Amino acid sequence: MSILDIAKRRFSVRSYLDKEISQETLETILKAAHVAPTAANMQPVRLLIVKSDEAKEKLAKAANIYNAPVAIIVCADTNKAWTRPFDGMKTTDIDASIITDHMMLTATEQGLGSVWICYFKPDVIKEEFHLPSGLEPINILALGYTEEKADANRHESQRIPMNEFASFL
Numbered sequence: 001m002s003i004l005d006i007a008k009r010r011f012s013v014r015s016y017l018d019k020e021i022s023q024e025t026l027e028t029i030l031k032a033a034h035v036a037p038t039a040a041n042m043q044p045v046r047l048l049i050v051k052s053d054e055a056k057e058k059l060a061k062a063a064n065i066y067n068a069p070v071a072i073i074v075c076a077d078t079n080k081a082w083t084r085p086f087d088g089m090k091t092t093d094i095d096a097s098i099i100t101d102h103m104m105l106t107a108t109e110q111g112l113g114s115v116w117i118c119y120f121k122p123d124v125i126k127e128e129f130h131l132p133s134g135l136e137p138i139n140i141l142a143l144g145y146t147e148e149k150a151d152a153n154r155h156e157s158q159r160i161p162m163n164e165f166a167s168f169l
Helices: 003-009 023-034 053-060 092-109 122-128
Strands: 045-050 070-077 113-117 135-144
Touching: 003 092, 023 045, 023 092, 045 053, 045 092, 053 070, 053 122, 070 092, 092 113, 092 135, 122 135
Parallel strands: none
Antiparallel strands: 045 070, 070 135, 113 135
């Protein structure tokens, strides 16, 4: 299956089955994250894989993961990220987003559903998971099996026309 086909199949899932994700499948998803590019190859991203009931209870204080069996808290080290010299912009959010996208598409390829979560309390995550100074939670990726389905052709009606989206100069 092509990457475009996988991208078309992927959608935000907020209803998960009570079914465990195998360690092998999780490792495949993590390998996709590991090979993702980061600015200047600084690799500032760290992943917290939330699987245990105890960890899920901690995370529930900060975010709704929709009863997903696994959630990955994607963090970035602001002290390690590349900084653009012209305006001081750090690439933490960009690097974390690239890695999250790699995981999300690989999860789809593996038959899992996912939802990218940015609505969470970062201060609670920092406290509950004892994050060191400079390590900032950027997003959360909830993963699991679902019975939900999405029309792979929905983008034709749900996206702006290509000529409004992209301009050839």
